[in-house]
């Protein structure tokens with residue numbers, strides 16, 4: 001029996017050659033990193049949950065006409081995706097100030113932004129993913145003018161959809177990161193959404209308590225990251241509700257249990 005070929009290993013995922021040409025298998029790990037991999041750890045069960053959440057979001061985005069790489073989920077940790085030529089840009093959409101924009105510009109975390117912001121970062125670990133302007137993207141040929149137009153349009157549509165999707169389960173979508181890739185048909189290419197959408201790359205705050213339900217729990221040593229990811233999946237209806245419908249995620253109880 002031959003072993004399948006690994007194409008790429010990232011911080012949170014591994015890509016293997018898929019069963020047909022033009023496909024890949026995306027494997028979700030429990031590994032978590034932050035601050036350009038200076039902080040490393042594991043979030044137990046994260047890979048399984050992110051696989052499910054990403055499947056759910058990408059499937060629904062497909063239904064509203066946002067083209068993406070997702071084909072189908074294969075098992076607990078793997079999904080079949082279309083192979084794309086990754087565009088080396090991280091697209092960050094922000095509704096509320098948090099994280100690096102607060103640090104960079106001194107805007108208090110939690111301040112509503114006057115309007116939704118789209119920012120671009122150059123995907124390069126060695127450089128620490130520096131923020132870039134559209135001018136840099138065009139100057140260095142990372143994406144063309146029409147491609148950037150499509151990317152910005154899709155990012156806004158994803159944001160509109162996800163704000164509603166999360167609001168319906170009492171979660172405020174603060175910001176998130178997207179990645180895009182090209183697929184080729186002869187000499188013509190098209191940009192589609194790729195990578196994943198999960199609490200790893202989104203800031204999700206409980207609408208009423210403001211509790212963080214995302215990777216900032218790991219980044220900021222808040223604890224309860226497993227429970228937070230599970231809570232997002234549970235509210236989306238993706239987990240079997242073993243504890244019955246009245247069981248509500250209680251981070252203060254969790255903190256007491258951990259002695260914090």
Ligand code: 5GP
Nearest residue numbers: 092098099100101175176177200201202203
């Ligand atoms: P910030 O620039 O404030 O650190 O991040 C903005 C948003 O993009 C956050 O939701 C954050 O999770 C996401 N993000 C930015 N860069 C990365 C990255 O390299 N990996 C992941 N998983 N998310 C990122």
